[in-house]
Structures are given as C-alpha cells and as structure tokens.
Amino acid sequence: MFNAVARVLCSAISTERLLDTPWTLRATENPWPQHPRPLLYRDRWQTLNGLWTYQKAFRGEDVHSPPTSPLARTALIPSCIESVISGLKEDSTSEVKYMWFARNFSLPIGWEATRAGQRILLHFEAVDYEATVFLNGNKVGFNRGGYFRFSIDITDSVSLDGSNELLAFVFDPTDADGYHIPNGKQTLTRSHIFYTPCSGIWQTVWLESVPDNYITSMDIAAGADGNVTATFYSSADGPSPVEISVLDNDGRTIAFQKNVVANRTFVFNVPSSQLQLWTPDTPRLYNLTVKMGDDIVSSYTGFRTISSGIVKGVRRPLLNGKFVFHFGTLDQGYWPDGIHVPPTLEAMEWDLLLLKRLGMNMVRKHIKIESDLFYYACDRLGLLVYQDMPSMKATVNVRDAIPTADDQAEFERQLDLMINEHKSYPSIVAWVLYNEGWGQIKLAYQPEIELAERVRKLDPTRLIDATSGWYDHRAGDFSDNHHYSEPQCGTPFYSDPSAPYDPKRIGFQGEFGGIGHVPPDESLWPVQGARDTINQTYELVADLAAYNYRSRVLLGLLRDQIALYACSGAVWTQTTDVEGEVNGLVSYDRRVVRVNETQWREDILALYRAAEARV
Structure with missing residues (x-):
C-alpha cells in the first residue's frame, strides 16, 4: 500500500537532508501488524494502526471541544509526531504540547453478532504523555504515563454495525517548566546525550472482543x-x-x-x-x-531462576544457580526515522541479532521502555535484559533537578506500572531504578533504599540495581560503577571516592567504552547542533582500525578485572549512534558496522572464559 504518508516520506527524503534506515520506506506499508501482547493473545482482535488524521491544539482547555474528523493533516500511527515516519515531522523545538488524533473504524464482520455476553475493548499500547479518549462524542478514558499501556471498555459507546469516530487528545509537556515527569532522554533543548522527544500515539492501537468475564x-x-x-x-x-x-x-x-x-x-x-x-x-x-x-x-x-550468591568468596549474579557473566550493550532504542519507534519489527530485531552474533548475552534497555514485542524477541533470542526506569527531567541540567513530593509519587506509581507490566518476561533479570542521579533525590533522603524493597515485594524473582552509576547509598543488589573509557569493575581502584566497590553486593560495570568514530557524512545525523557536540564524546578515533584496536584494549582490561577482582557483568556503550553521540557498534542509520565481528567474538568469548575460571 503506497499511501499519502509514503508519498510525504519519499518527498521529504528526496528534498530534505534526512537520515533514513534500510527499513524506512517499509514502515508505511502495514505499520506494526503483529499482535502487540504476546503474553496475552486472543484470536478476536483488530489493529487500528495505519492512517489517522492529526492537528495541533493550543491549550489544555481544548480537550472540552473535540473537533470533527477528519482533521487537518494525515499521520501514520504508531509514530512520534516529530519523526519523518509520522508524515508530520513536527519541529521538536517548537514545543507542540497539545494535539488531536482521529480516525474512523468499523468492527470486524461477525463481532456484531456477539453483542450478548461480549465486551469490546480499545487498547493503546503507549501514548506520550497524557491521553483523553473520545468515541462517538463520548469521553471514554484517560491515561497518564508515556510508556504504559491502557485499555478502555467501549462496549456501551461503540456502534456494532456502523462507523465509529475515535478521537484522542494528547498532552505532552516533555521538559516544560513546571513539569517533572519520567521521560528518559527526551528534551526540547537537545545536547550531546539528550535527544529529540517523542510525542503522540507511538505504539499500537487495537480492538479486542472478549467475554463478559475475561x-x-x-x-x-x-x-x-x-x-x-x-x-x-x-x-x-x-x-x-x-x-x-x-x-x-x-x-x-x-x-x-x-x-x-x-x-x-x-x-x-x-x-x-x-x-x-x-x-x-x-x-x-x-x-x-x-x-x-x-x-x-x-x-x-x-x-x-534469577538470584545472587557467594561463589568462591565473591557475590555473584546466578542464573539457574550458576554464575554467568553478563555482557552486552547500552541500548537506547532510538531511530533516525522513527525516534522512539523502530520502522519495522525486522529493524528492531536487527539490532538484537547483531548483539547475539557478537556473542553478547545481555542488553541494558537504557531509560526507555519498549513495546512488548521487544521483550518477546529477547525471550526468543536469549538476551538477558537489565530494564531501566525512565528518569525524570531529562535536560542538560538534569542532575540539578529536584523532584517535589508529587513528582516522586508519580515516578513511583509509574515504576510500579513498569514492574507489573513486564515481570512475566523470562529475559528480564534486573530492574534499574536510577541512572547517574537523574531525577534522584540525594539530599533530604535516599528514596532508592525504600524503593528497592518496594520493588522486591512487587517482584521477588529478580535482582535490583538501585543506582547505576553515581550517588550510591548501598541499596539493591549491585555495586554499579560507570567509567569511561576504561572499566573499573569490582576493583580496588575507582575514580569516584564516594562509591568504591562494595563486596557485599555484585560488582558491575554499568557503563564503559564509549569509543567514538565520526561516520561518513551520509550516515551522520544531519542536525548541526548535534554535530557540534560530537567532540564531547568520551574518546574519538580516526578510523575503524583504531576503533577496533581500542575496543580490544578495553575488553582486555575488562577480562583482567574478571580474572583478578570481582567483576560480574559489564555494559558497553552502546548499540548504535544516537544523534550527536557517535559511539555505537553501528551508525545511527545502521549502515556502518564499526565492529570487526571476528575480533569481537574472540574478545567476548575470552570474558566468559575468564569468568568460568573463577567458578
């Protein structure tokens, strides 16, 4: 299907300097047709992904005056309105806080015959950040939280044998003044490690027919x-x-x-x-x-079974009662064409298959929550997942932002949602509560101490990394250090005197590496402000030979720390480039593969062998 959005997309790529991926044009053919909840599958369902209409709103009070559809512009759903895949490509610096989305739909043939004893559910897998939903002129639901699913029973409002008008009013404050919300690295004031925001209906919308008691x-x-x-x-x-x-x-x-x-x-x-x-x-x-x-x-x-235990005098993570060294990448899940939305399932799995091909057994999903199909892929492929909670207030001054009591309460409510929605996925082995102090209260009290126990009660089957990086108050199961470019994993030497390795917990390298390499111009994010920050990369190399030389040196240091000290796992930064960050295994458009795969497989295997020698 070559639709209006495809035409807009092709035109934009040919007339503007945009960065696409090998899957960009496929995104418009049949967007995300897969059933979105593999852990809860029924036969009677219908996707509402595809062409919707869209228009800006200008104030919160507009929610009380729903417009008549179709709206002013065509948009592809699911997508971020700031992305090229959406067909909108809204200016991410213009702060579009309020917006309307609309589409008409009819129920599948046969559903109208099951009025008695059946309910019709409308599901949104994720809308960033608040959504108010109307069906046939009636307000039917509201949700807050940019990463979480919500479902609405629309049985009493839906027309079983005619057309239905669906509208959603979305409010996304991103990092606007007066708001302190869990939104990860999204920001209107982009810098080296903070990126373009994602607003709107960015995951699948679908219908389901269920019995009265379901x-x-x-x-x-x-x-x-x-x-x-x-x-x-x-x-x-x-x-x-x-x-x-x-x-x-x-x-x-x-x-x-x-x-x-x-x-x-x-x-x-x-x-x-x-x-x-x-x-x-x-x-x-x-x-x-x-x-x-x-x-x-x-x-x-x-x-x-995920647990921890003492192995030859060292606290270790255990899988099925055995120490397995955890090694993988920091995985941010950003795309030049879709921002938070991979263009296709194949594209999303391509990143994960690269990690498996190199011999990695883990991925740290960094302050973003993905669609359920991501975790299903990790379950099928065999990748241990460290799942971060999206941090609050992702701005250049994020470390100075202090949450209010209401901010903290909302963060904790959404933390509970993250645990409860994802705790049945076998691949997830650890929950990460705070990253490098972002949105973490550090002076009045240490919330991670209480939160670690709260999470343990919600899910006693996994490990807890309370503070990945800095401001460690000895909560949770990990003594997690960040250090670039060289690792300092479970060692008696450390750069942060406030957080030395704690032998009572698991020695872990939450981030290291970060070797940067400027790709060819055609694979570089075409935003000058982002390009201007490339020199903030931890370490830049001139060519791929130097990149692979430095990676071998750093992985060799990590191997030594596994053999000599108490290192139990490590996270290499990162899977892919993201905007002005050019330190990925591959470029942002996934066309430049920096790693010498044979060399990396050898070096990663050496990490596992060093760990096996400690058992």
Whole structure:
C-alpha cells in the first residue's frame, strides 16, 4: 500500500537532508501488524494502526471541544509526531504540547453478532504523555504515563454495525517548566546525550472482543525447579475457576492445572524431567493455554531462576544457580526515522541479532521502555535484559533537578506500572531504578533504599540495581560503577571516592567504552547542533582500525578485572549512534558496522572464559 504518508516520506527524503534506515520506506506499508501482547493473545482482535488524521491544539482547555474528523493533516500511527515516519515531522523545538488524533473504524464482520455476553475493548499500547479518549462524542478514558499501556471498555459507546469516530487528545509537556515527569532522554533543548522527544500515539492501537468475564492480565514466574507461580486477574468480582495447560513445542501437554481461582496467587509444579531451562544459549520457551469460562488466552513462559550468591568468596549474579557473566550493550532504542519507534519489527530485531552474533548475552534497555514485542524477541533470542526506569527531567541540567513530593509519587506509581507490566518476561533479570542521579533525590533522603524493597515485594524473582552509576547509598543488589573509557569493575581502584566497590553486593560495570568514530557524512545525523557536540564524546578515533584496536584494549582490561577482582557483568556503550553521540557498534542509520565481528567474538568469548575460571 503506497499511501499519502509514503508519498510525504519519499518527498521529504528526496528534498530534505534526512537520515533514513534500510527499513524506512517499509514502515508505511502495514505499520506494526503483529499482535502487540504476546503474553496475552486472543484470536478476536483488530489493529487500528495505519492512517489517522492529526492537528495541533493550543491549550489544555481544548480537550472540552473535540473537533470533527477528519482533521487537518494525515499521520501514520504508531509514530512520534516529530519523526519523518509520522508524515508530520513536527519541529521538536517548537514545543507542540497539545494535539488531536482521529480516525474512523468499523468492527470486524461477525463481532456484531456477539453483542450478548461480549465486551469490546480499545487498547493503546503507549501514548506520550497524557491521553483523553473520545468515541462517538463520548469521553471514554484517560491515561497518564508515556510508556504504559491502557485499555478502555467501549462496549456501551461503540456502534456494532456502523462507523465509529475515535478521537484522542494528547498532552505532552516533555521538559516544560513546571513539569517533572519520567521521560528518559527526551528534551526540547537537545545536547550531546539528550535527544529529540517523542510525542503522540507511538505504539499500537487495537480492538479486542472478549467475554463478559475475561482475564485482564496475568503474572507468571516459572523457576528452574519447575515451580510455576501464577496469578490470573479477572474482570469480575468473586471467584472464577481457571485452568492452565503447559505445552511443549509439539503441542503436547506436559502439565495441567485446574480448580485454580482467579485473583489469587497459586503454585504448581512441572516435573523437571520434562523441562529444558531458559538460558541465553538455550532460550527454551513453553506455550501456555489459560481458560476461564468462555475466555481462552494463549501465553508462554521460560523456566529459569534469577538470584545472587557467594561463589568462591565473591557475590555473584546466578542464573539457574550458576554464575554467568553478563555482557552486552547500552541500548537506547532510538531511530533516525522513527525516534522512539523502530520502522519495522525486522529493524528492531536487527539490532538484537547483531548483539547475539557478537556473542553478547545481555542488553541494558537504557531509560526507555519498549513495546512488548521487544521483550518477546529477547525471550526468543536469549538476551538477558537489565530494564531501566525512565528518569525524570531529562535536560542538560538534569542532575540539578529536584523532584517535589508529587513528582516522586508519580515516578513511583509509574515504576510500579513498569514492574507489573513486564515481570512475566523470562529475559528480564534486573530492574534499574536510577541512572547517574537523574531525577534522584540525594539530599533530604535516599528514596532508592525504600524503593528497592518496594520493588522486591512487587517482584521477588529478580535482582535490583538501585543506582547505576553515581550517588550510591548501598541499596539493591549491585555495586554499579560507570567509567569511561576504561572499566573499573569490582576493583580496588575507582575514580569516584564516594562509591568504591562494595563486596557485599555484585560488582558491575554499568557503563564503559564509549569509543567514538565520526561516520561518513551520509550516515551522520544531519542536525548541526548535534554535530557540534560530537567532540564531547568520551574518546574519538580516526578510523575503524583504531576503533577496533581500542575496543580490544578495553575488553582486555575488562577480562583482567574478571580474572583478578570481582567483576560480574559489564555494559558497553552502546548499540548504535544516537544523534550527536557517535559511539555505537553501528551508525545511527545502521549502515556502518564499526565492529570487526571476528575480533569481537574472540574478545567476548575470552570474558566468559575468564569468568568460568573463577567458578
């Protein structure tokens, strides 16, 4: 389908100096057609992705006067309005705070015949930052939080056999005065390590038909001992019987549990003789079928246990009771064509497959939360995920920004959302609460101490990195150091005297490397302000031979620290370039691969062998 947005996109690429990727033009063909929630799949669903209409609004009071659709301009959803993929490419420095989105839709043929005993749900996977939703002139929902899904029961407002008018009023304050919100590295005042913001409907919108009493969500934690701890949440009050089946790849049922009650946590066991455990080398997943009355849901899980323990006198992270060295990249998830939105699923997985090809077993998802399909890919590919909570107040003065009590309460509410929405993904091994003090209260009290225990109660199955980088008050499971370009991982030498390695916790290198290389002009972000900050890169090299030489030196230092000291994991900065940051394994457009893959595989394998020698 070559639509209006595709024409705008092609025109923009040919007439403006824009940076695309190999997948840019594919983004308009059928945007993100995949079912967006692999942990909660039903057959009866319909995507609302595609062409919407859009127009700016000018004040918050405009929400009380919904316009008539179609609106002034055409936009591709999901997208950021600042991106070229959206077809809008709004000026990210002009501070478009208020905006309307609209589209008409009809329900799929056959849904109108199921009025009795059925509900129609409208799902938004993520809207940045606040969304007020109207259907056929009625206000039907509101949500706050730029990274989190929300669902609206529209049964009483939707036309079952005609056209429906859907409008969403979006407010995104980014880093405007008076607002202190979790938004990661988004900013109107871009600098070297803070980037173009993402506003609007940036993840999938879709419809679903469900029974009157349906499973709203579920928590699954499957351990290496075969024990499955599960909670199924129903839309109805009172006890609802649930049945769950665990199936192997051939569809054979290897465990079945009935007489389970919804909204209560229960435990059952799958015999270990039936299981292959989930690891980065063997990312074995098992399908689940869950039935509650007329509701049938498909899901999956992986059997593994995350813990910490003492191995030959050193505190280590353990996977299935064994020390596995964690090594991967800082992964920011930015794209020159889509900003927060990868142009396609193939594009998103290309980044992850590069890490696996190099032999990495981990990725740190850096102060951004991705779509569920990202974590599903990590589950399937075998990548351990350190998941950051998006920081508050991402501006050049972020370290000086102090949250109010209301700011902190909202941050903590959204932290809870992050944990609860993602704790069933086997690949996630650790939650990262604060990065380098950004949005962290440091003087009056240390919130990470209380928050670490709060998170542990929400999810006792994972590790907690309370403070990645600086301002460490000894909360959580990690003694996490950042140092560029050379590592200082679990060592008796350190550059920050306030945060020496703490042997009671896991020695971890939360960031290091950061070697910069200026790519050819055609692969460089074409914004002069960003180019002017390239010299702020931690270390610049002249060519790819020097890049790979320096990487071998730094990885060799890391190998020595694994062999001699207490280093248990490390994060290389970073997967890709981002705007004026030119220190990725690949360029921002993914066309320049800096790494000598053979050399990197050898050097990464040497890290694992050094760790194995310490067991």
